[in-house]
Amino acid sequence: QKEVEQDPGPLSVPEGAIVSLNCTYSNSAFQYFMWYRQYSRKGPELLMYTYSSGNKEDGRFTAQVDKSSKYISLFIRDSQPSDSATYLCAMVDRDDKIIFGKGTRLHILP
Amino acid sequence: DTGVSQDPRHKITKRGQNVTFRCDPISEHNRLYWYRQTLGQGPEFLTYFQNEAQLEKSRLLSDRFSAERPKGSFSTLEIQRTEQGDSAMYLCASSKPGQLYEQYFGPGTRLTVT
Numbered sequence: 001q002k003e004v005e006q007d008p009g010p011l012s013v014p015e016g017a018i019v020s021l022n023c024t025y026s027n028s029a030f031q032y033f034m035w036y037r038q039y040s041r042k043g044p045e046l047l048m049y050t051y052s053s054g055n056k057e058d059g060r061f062t063a064q065v066d067k068s069s070k071y072i073s074l075f076i077r078d079s080q081p082s083d084s085a086t087y088l089c090a091m092v093d094r095d096d097k098i099i100f101g102k103g104t105r106l107h108i109l110p
Numbered sequence: 111d112t113g114v115s116q117d118p119r120h121k122i123t124k125r126g127q128n129v130t131f132r133c134d135p136i137s138e139h140n141r142l143y144w145y146r147q148t149l150g151q152g153p154e155f156l157t158y159f160q161n162e163a164q165l166e167k168s169r170l171l172s173d174r175f176s177a178e179r180p181k182g183s184f185s186t187l188e189i190q191r192t193e194q195g196d197s198a199m200y201l202c203a204s205s206k207p208g209q210l211y212e213q214y215f216g217p218g219t220r221l222t223v224t
Contacts, residue, residue, distance in 0.1 A: 008150065032211035043114075043201055043215035044153065051211075088152050095166060096210050098143070100152030 003027050006089055006101030014109050019076040023089035023101045026070065030091040030099075033065050035074045038086045038103065047074070047087075079108045114216035116202050122222045123192055130188045131219045135204030142185050143213060144177055145201040146170070153201055159185060192223045 006023045013019055021035075032051055036044035048063045050056045050072075056063045064073040076083055086103040093099055115134045123129050135142045140161050145153035156175070157167045161182040174192075179185040189196055199220050203213040 004152075006152075034211055036215075041218075041220075043203075043217050046212060046214065049211045090152070092211050097155045097158070097166060097168075098153075098210075098213065099155070102150065102152050 003093075003099050004089065004091060004101045007104055008102050010105040010107055012107040012109055013079060015079060015081060017079050017108075019074075019079050019083070019106060019108075021074040021076075021087050021089075021104050021106070023072050024070055025072070025091055027091075027093060027099075028067075028070065029094045031094075032092040033063070033072050034090040034092075034098070035061075035063055036088040036090060036100075038088060040085075044088055081108045081110050084108045114202055114204055114214055116200075116216040116219050118219055119217060120220045120222075122224065125192060125194060125223055127192055128188065128190045129192060129221065130186055131200055131202075131221075132184060132186050133202030133216060134184045135202070136214055137183075138206060139204035139214070140182070140207050141205045141210055141213075142179055143203040143205075144185070144187050145203065147199040147201055147218070148197075156187075189221075192221075194223045197221055197223045 004025050034049040035047045038044040053065050053067045060077045062075040088103040089101040117132045143158040144156040147153045159179040174190045177187045199218040201218045203215045205213045
């Protein structure tokens with residue numbers, strides 16, 4: 001079992017819909033949880049990071065962490081075609097290394 | 111603050127040749143990371159530096175790979191005797207002291223080994 005599991009998609013949703021992206025993990029030692037967005041042939045861009053269980057909101061984006069279930073989510077409200085990208089979840093392990101999921105390809109249909 | 115830069119952006123080389131990539135982090139960031147990313151996968155950790163000290167190396171990093179950060183500023187990643195399996199995007203990231211969860215990535219160097 002990989003330490004971080006993420007459905008690669010692709011996920012296609014109509015413009016304006018709410019998008020839900022998820023990751024599960026197996027290592028209970030993971031501390032910080034991050035979401036990155038990556039456009040084709042570009043480096044990843046940090047969207048949000050969280051530390052504790054609960055929700056964190058930033059504009060149209062909400063990150064949710066459930067440590068008891070080892071499950072994290074990213075919600076995108078009022079999705080736009082410009083949100084079409086690959087979304088990577090990532091977690092920090094006890095050795096300060098970041099472990100990434102495979103990424104979910106998201107397509108927002110105009 | 112111009113962000114993390116990497117050079118070159120693309121490199122095509124023949125199997126068996128050596129290649130070297132450069133990364134310039136954000137100036138006040140003391141941590142610098144190297145990752146490798148292949149198609150359809152997330153970035154895989156290779157190594158990281160805190161200032162000039164290399165603190166961690168992945169088991170993925172064979173002895174053909176070497177990284178340096180001689181003055182705690184820019185870093186180089188060298189691959190000797192390249193193999194076709196080395197073809198990937200090589201990403202560099204940097205972070206501030208104590209904020210390793212807030213890494214900023216460069217645009218990457220795409221390596222193609224023919």
